[in-house]
Amino acid sequence: MKKLSARRRHPLAAVVVLLLALACTGGLYAVFAPADKAQAEETSQSLAIDEGKKLYSVGCASCHGTGGQGTSDGPSLVGVGAAAVDFQVGTGRMPAQQPGAQVPKKKNIYTQAEIDQLAAYIASLGAGPAVPTEEQYSPEGANIARGGELFRTNCAQCHNFTGKGGALTHGKYAPALDDVDPKHIYQAMLTGPQNMPSFPDTTMSEENKKDIIAYLDAVNSDETVEPGGLNLGGLGPVTEGLFGWIFGLGALVAVAIWVAARTAKAKKS
Amino acid sequence: MSTTTTKDARGKAPAGERVADWADGRLGIYSLAKANMRKIFPDHPSFMLGEICLYSFIIIILTGVYLTLFFHPSMNEVEYTGSYVPLQGQLMSEAFNSTMHISFDVRGGLLIRQIHHWAALVFLAGMFVHMMRVFFTGAFRKPREINWVFGFLLFVLGMFTGFTGYSLPDDLLSGTGVRFMEGAVLSVPIVGTYLSFFLFGGEFPGGDFVARFFAVHVLLLPGIMLGLVVAHLILVFYHKHTQFAGPGRTNNNVVGMPLLPVYMAKAGGFFFLVFGVIAVIAALVQINPIWAMGPYRPDQVSTGAQPDWYMGFSEGLIRAMPGWEIDFAGHTLVLGVFIPLMIFPLVLVAIAVYPFIESWVTGDKREHHILDRPRNAPTRTGVGVAWITWYVVMLIGGGNDLFATHFHLSINAVTWFVRIAFFVAPVIAFIVTKRICLGLQRRDRDKVLHGRESGIIKRLPHGEFIEIHEPLSQEQLHTLTAHEQYEPVEIGPKVDEYGVERKIPASEKLRAKLSENYYGEGHQIPKPTVDEFKEITSGHGHH
Numbered sequence: 001m002k003k004l005s006a007r008r009r010h011p012l013a014a015v016v017v018l019l020l021a022l023a024c025t026g027g028l029y030a031v032f033a034p035a036d037k038a039q040a041e042e043t044s045q046s047l048a049i050d051e052g053k054k055l056y057s058v059g060c061a062s063c064h065g066t067g068g069q070g071t072s073d074g075p076s077l078v079g080v081g082a083a084a085v086d087f088q089v090g091t092g093r094m095p096a097q098q099p100g101a102q103v104p105k106k107k108n109i110y111t112q113a114e115i116d117q118l119a120a121y122i123a124s125l126g127a128g129p130a131v132p133t134e135e136q137y138s139p140e141g142a143n144i145a146r147g148g149e150l151f152r153t154n155c156a157q158c159h160n161f162t163g164k165g166g167a168l169t170h171g172k173y174a175p176a177l178d179d180v181d182p183k184h185i186y187q188a189m190l191t192g193p194q195n196m197p198s199f200p201d202t203t204m205s206e207e208n209k210k211d212i213i214a215y216l217d218a219v220n221s222d223e224t225v226e227p228g229g230l231n232l233g234g235l236g237p238v239t240e241g242l243f244g245w246i247f248g249l250g251a252l253v254a255v256a257i258w259v260a261a262r263t264a265k266a267k268k269s
Numbered sequence: 270m271s272t273t274t275t276k277d278a279r280g281k282a283p284a285g286e287r288v289a290d291w292a293d294g295r296l297g298i299y300s301l302a303k304a305n306m307r308k309i310f311p312d313h314p315s316f317m318l319g320e321i322c323l324y325s326f327i328i329i330i331l332t333g334v335y336l337t338l339f340f341h342p343s344m345n346e347v348e349y350t351g352s353y354v355p356l357q358g359q360l361m362s363e364a365f366n367s368t369m370h371i372s373f374d375v376r377g378g379l380l381i382r383q384i385h386h387w388a389a390l391v392f393l394a395g396m397f398v399h400m401m402r403v404f405f406t407g408a409f410r411k412p413r414e415i416n417w418v419f420g421f422l423l424f425v426l427g428m429f430t431g432f433t434g435y436s437l438p439d440d441l442l443s444g445t446g447v448r449f450m451e452g453a454v455l456s457v458p459i460v461g462t463y464l465s466f467f468l469f470g471g472e473f474p475g476g477d478f479v480a481r482f483f484a485v486h487v488l489l490l491p492g493i494m495l496g497l498v499v500a501h502l503i504l505v506f507y508h509k510h511t512q513f514a515g516p517g518r519t520n521n522n523v524v525g526m527p528l529l530p531v532y533m534a535k536a537g538g539f540f541f542l543v544f545g546v547i548a549v550i551a552a553l554v555q556i557n558p559i560w561a562m563g564p565y566r567p568d569q570v571s572t573g574a575q576p577d578w579y580m581g582f583s584e585g586l587i588r589a590m591p592g593w594e595i596d597f598a599g600h601t602l603v604l605g606v607f608i609p610l611m612i613f614p615l616v617l618v619a620i621a622v623y624p625f626i627e628s629w630v631t632g633d634k635r636e637h638h639i640l641d642r643p644r645n646a647p648t649r650t651g652v653g654v655a656w657i658t659w660y661v662v663m664l665i666g667g668g669n670d671l672f673a674t675h676f677h678l679s680i681n682a683v684t685w686f687v688r689i690a691f692f693v694a695p696v697i698a699f700i701v702t703k704r705i706c707l708g709l710q711r712r713d714r715d716k717v718l719h720g721r722e723s724g725i726i727k728r729l730p731h732g733e734f735i736e737i738h739e740p741l742s743q744e745q746l747h748t749l750t751a752h753e754q755y756e757p758v759e760i761g762p763k764v765d766e767y768g769v770e771r772k773i774p775a776s777e778k779l780r781a782k783l784s785e786n787y788y789g790e791g792h793q794i795p796k797p798t799v800d801e802f803k804e805i806t807s808g809h810g811h812h
Contacts, residue, residue, distance in 0.1 A: 101679065144355045152441060152563050156571035161441065161562045166572030167670035171679035174572065218355045219561060227353075227372065228379050228555040236442060238668040240556050241578025244390035249321070249398065251546045252391065256317035259539050 045120065052121025055114055059095045068125045073099060080191065081128020082119035087187035089115045091180075093194075101171030102194055129190045129200070136206055137186035139214035147215030150208055154199070162219040164234040168195055179221050182213045310532050311512035311525035315406075318399040319505075320536060322423075324543040325392040326498060332385040333434075333487065339375050341367040342483035344439065344476045353560050361439075361564030364479045368438040368559055383551035389431050390556075391547060393579040396424045400620075404653050407641035408511045409624040411634065416504040419497050421621045426494050428579045433486035435557070435577055439479055442557070444565025445574040447478065449587070456606035474567060513640050514751035516744045520638050575667055583613050585666025589687040616663070620656050623649075630783045631755055644713070645752040647706035648787045651699040658698035662690045703792075710794035713749045716741060717797045718805050740806065750796050758784035 007013060057066065063074030070076030074096075077084075088094035092108040110118070119131060152161065160166050163177030172195050177185065189209050192198025199209070218224065220234075232239040282290070293299040310316070343363040349356045351366070352373045361369075371378035400420055403409055409417035432450075436443045451473045455461045470477035509523050518524045526532060562571070576584055586609035593604040627649060628634075643650040665672060666687035673680035720738035728734050741749070760781045765771045786792055 143358075145349075145358045148355050148563060149359060152566075152569040152571065156441075156569065158572055160573045161571045164573070165674060167673040167680040169679075170681050171673070171677075173674050215355060226555060226558075227560070228383055228558060229553045231555045231558065231561075234558075234561065235671060236573050237557075237575045237577045238573070238581070238671050241390060241581065243550075243554060244387060244578065245394050248387060248391040248547065248550055249394040251550075252321050252395070252543055253314075253318075253398075255542045255546060256321065256539070257314040259535060259542070260312055260314040260317060 048117045048120040049124045051114075052117035052119070052124075055110075055118050056121050060118075063096070068122060077122050077125060079126035079128045080122060082123040082131045083129040083187045084191040084193065085119040085122045086115055086131045087184055087191060087193055089118060090187075091184055102168075102173060105175060129187075132183065132186050132190070134183075137182045137210065137213060139182055139210055139217050142207070142210040142214035144211070144214045144218045146208075147211030147213070148219070150204070151212050151215050154204070155212065158196075160234070161236075162234050163216050164220070177216055177220055180216070182217070185209075185213050185216060305506065306527070306529040308506065308509075308528045309523045309525045310510050310528060311518075311523055313513060315402045316510065317539065318395060318402050320539055321543055322392055322395040322399055323498065323502075324540045325388045325395060325547065326494070327540070328388040328544055328547060329385060329392060330491065330495075332381045332388065333491075335381050336371065336378075336385060337487055339367060339371045339378065340364070340437070340483075342437065342480045344474075344479050349564075356560060356563065359564060362479065364437060364439040365559065365564040368440070372560065380548075380551060383554075383556050384548055385434075386556045387551045387554075388547050389434065390577060390579075393424070393427050393431060393577075396420070396427060397579075400424060401653065401657065404620070404623070405643040405650055406511070406513075407637065407646060407649065410628065410637040412508055412636050413504070413511075414624055414628075416501060416508065417624055418621065419501045419504070421617075423494055423497050423501065425617060426490050426497070430486060430490040430494065431577055432580055433482040433490065436482050437479060437486060438557070438559045439565050440557075440559040441562045441565050441569055441571060442559075442574055444474065444567075445570055446576050446580075448473065448567070449576075449584075453587075453606055453610045456603040456610060458600070458602055458607070474565070509638065511638050511640050513642075514748055516747050518639065520636070523638070573670060578664070581667035582616060582660055582663035583609070583667075585663035585669075585687065586612055586616075588669055589663075589666040589684055589691060591688075616660065620653075623652060630758075630780055630787060632758060632780075633755070639751070641752060644706040644709040645793075647703045647710070647793060650706050651703040654702040655695035655699040659691070659695045662687055662694050666691075707792075707794055710796075714794055714797055717746055717749050718802060752796070754793060754796060755788040757781070757788045 056064075056068070060068075060074075060077075063071060064077050065071045065074075068077040070078075085094075089110055090108060090112075092106040093103045096103040097106070116131075122128075123130070151159075151163070155163070158166050158168065158174035159177055160174075165176035166174045168174060174196070186209055188196060189199040189204065189212070190201075232243055281287070289299075341363045345363045346360050347363050347366050349359050349361055349366055349369065351357070351369050353369060356369065368382075371382055373379070403417065403420065432446070436447050451465055451469065454465045454468065457464060465473065468478070468481075469475040470481075510525075512518050512523060512525070515524070563569070575581060587606060590605050590609045593608075595602050595604060641649075643653075666684070669680055669683040669687065672678060672683045720740040723737045723739045725737045726734055727737055758781050760773060760777060761771070763771060763773070
């Protein structure tokens, strides 16, 4: 300590103190900086919520109510979560064109940024499932065979063996799952859109969801190999029967007419 | 005959002759061949429908034999280790596993499986159309009633052979079908449960049904069918083939080409054409992709679970029937399933018994070898079209979900359509068809009396425009007027020979009424008489 106090009149003492003061300030800044950054994120989040609210008032409020509380034309969105918004808007189902038995998939007119803003607004109304990360829904390394078994147990009764879709009551239907984005499949299982039951992680684990996505990717996508030729829509015996009648028997009848027309002429004697 | 040819003065007879001689000496085929080789068959494309059935049946047998070499009819549980990735590690029955093995790991296995299945669909469709050809042309009339019944039995047995075969792979789709059948069996009052336990050797699905269905599918039913096919063909030979009316064709002759060489060549060629068409389809188009459906497990089910088309009408009956259930003395009667189960055979029997009803109504006991044109038998044609309409309505019911999704309809609306159309559509079809037939008869009459419209417009000196009608040739006139027209049956005298009022049996009244509806005034257009024809064509420039 003595050494230090002896040099307190040193010409460079002021510089050292200054450096120390700067280091302290810097250190303190460094300590507080994350807090500041969090503050900034919250600001951008609230900005997203504000933007989302604007988009919501234009596209959604007429049916779901100005505060997402729901009306006679649309259900409440409190607590549906960001995943539901990302699914419904991302697949073009929402905003709906018209009320009906079921809202069909159509072209999505929102950018992903706008969808995220809408999702942020809806998520702010009440806690719900968040948008899954790619790591959650990517089918990499999942068990296709187990996915198939899970699909047949949980999904096939509405979506058909390989997800070609099927009818429900009164004009409702389970849509075909050809080439649906893995993220959307995951979100649909998570949130249970429209007539579909939901399969939260407590019912079906994240891993199982991945297995199902991997199965669909294997049997119902562009890359699916179809052993044995055309699959006739993968709809089973009805299309097979139609094909058998029209092209099978049809071709044979045409051949029969051709053969019968080529007959030996009776010799006139 | 044999001794004279071999001891020919010119030395040894040609090899072929010697073989034929050897065979004749032991089998007596000479007289058989002599009688049949020159047998005449008439020519018409529709007469080849039966051939399509015969050949597809042969194709089914050939491919089926190949499949039995690899198929294991067992329900033991095994783990799949074959080359189809999305099922690896899954537990399944040996039946499913071996079908997967046939499809992916046996050389040509999938192609043979698909030929077998496509040929089965075509076989049944061919039989259906063949049966309708026979129906609409009246080829079932005496002496061919028995052969009609044989053909009908072949169709029904074909349905069940198809159903048992479709169930063998033990996949999720066919397993659902077997479950459906079990449900129908269970719905039978009193004995349902016993029957089901008897069929499955215990609780469904048990461990027996694949082995049992296998025996039925490869041995029992095809054996009976083969016998019936032979009997059917023998009767065709024995009765000789029917022919359409035409100049030189009578009830007592057959005009056409001899079996050898013309029909042998044609039929042989046609066999390969049928095989070719079916093989091309099987090579290009999937059928029953069991790998996509997965192995059967009673706790799983898929939407769009339908049987092959020939069983589709039973599916339609069940789907359209309201789910009625009544409680009777502590027992549940599942009418929603039991009533369709009872209607199922009635649908088939309805068409099978028609020939006998018609012969009772007409009282016609003569032999008929000349075919009717469908228009000249309006009531029969109407009944046939009504039956087909009925059948198609039930098929629509069986595919109600696919009609709903693909035409953007409500499945409930489709079902209600089927329920109403089940009763209404056949009636409408009957009336409309009969009117069309009568219209066509009028047209024929018009053509005979006034000739063919030539399309040439002539202006007469006084300014009138007329279209020139060309008279028909003698051949055409004959063909259009060759059919016979019946008179309605009269109820006998109301009083007997003593003047006492006779009791007329109800059946006789019914018969007279039906007969009136077949042949009474307004139910057929009288064909032109010779006098009418002479009068009109006696050349006053009339058209």
